[in-house]
Amino acid sequence: MNKRYILITLAVFLLSCQTKKKEVKDDVQSVLPEKGLKRLVEANVLTSNELPKIEIKVENEFRFMGQFDFEILASSDEYPEDMQGKAVAAGERYIFAQVNENRSVDKLFIVQFEGFLPENDFIYNYNFSTADSIGGNRYRHNTWFYDSKKLAQENPNEEGAKTRAFLEGKGYVLEDEFMMSRFVGLASEDRKNEIIIFYLEMLNKTTGISLEEYENSISAEKAESIRNSFIGRSRKSFEIIKG
DSSP states (O other): OOHHHHHHHHHHHHHTOEEEEEEEOOSOSOOOOOTTOOEEEETTEEEEESSSEEEEEEOTTSEEEEEEEEEEEOOSTTSOGGGTTSEEEEEEEEEEEEEOTTSBEEEEEEEEEEEEOTTSOOOOOOOOTTOEEETTEEEEEEEEEEEHHHHHHHOTTBHHHHHHHHHHTTTOBOOSEEEEEEEEEEOSTTSSEEEEEEEEEEHHHHHSOOHHHHHHTSOHHHHHHHHHHHHHHHHHSEEEEEO
8 A cells, every 4th residue: 555655646636736715615514595695504404406416414413614716827837837826617516514512623624516607618527437427427536645734735625624623713623634435426518517526534533543553553454453443434424405
């Protein structure tokens, strides 16, 4: 198991997804339906009426904390030079959390709706031939063990950093080091839209070990056992009711 490769892959992924925060909604239990509203949360069910049309039941251990909009700015070599620093995609993040009596976060569940802007020709060109079927869609899956605080400091405009700021601004406490289980699915036939489901746990709180110990001190067998148990919990954290 090449744990350093996992961390490098995560850093590259996050560096390519710089964002600009537009709006943060208050800490509420539901987004009230309005005329024309595309998405809402009621009784821990997130309903999206388009891109994609889906209903996700989040386990009751999580509380809906709110959502924010974002833009993704071109910041990597995959975009032409004249696009660098400009918005190429936009979306929404819906944040759920399990917290204890000290307002310390134990787990996070996040659903991200994202799409390239109509004025460009970019698409999400992923291969889903070996992806798992969940509900009526295929989802690519990856896991990462990483220093969330460090990456947020290095990349304050990306979604992970803004999620930390969103929760800390409400008075919640997060550990520095996370475990992430990530499910990525297409949200439109033209591949210009995607949905990403994140399940995260605080690494030390869950395992009793640090990222350095996970990478360098424990056996490959123990690391694999931790990862597999984590994946199992992530798959039980939600159910796709429709879509």
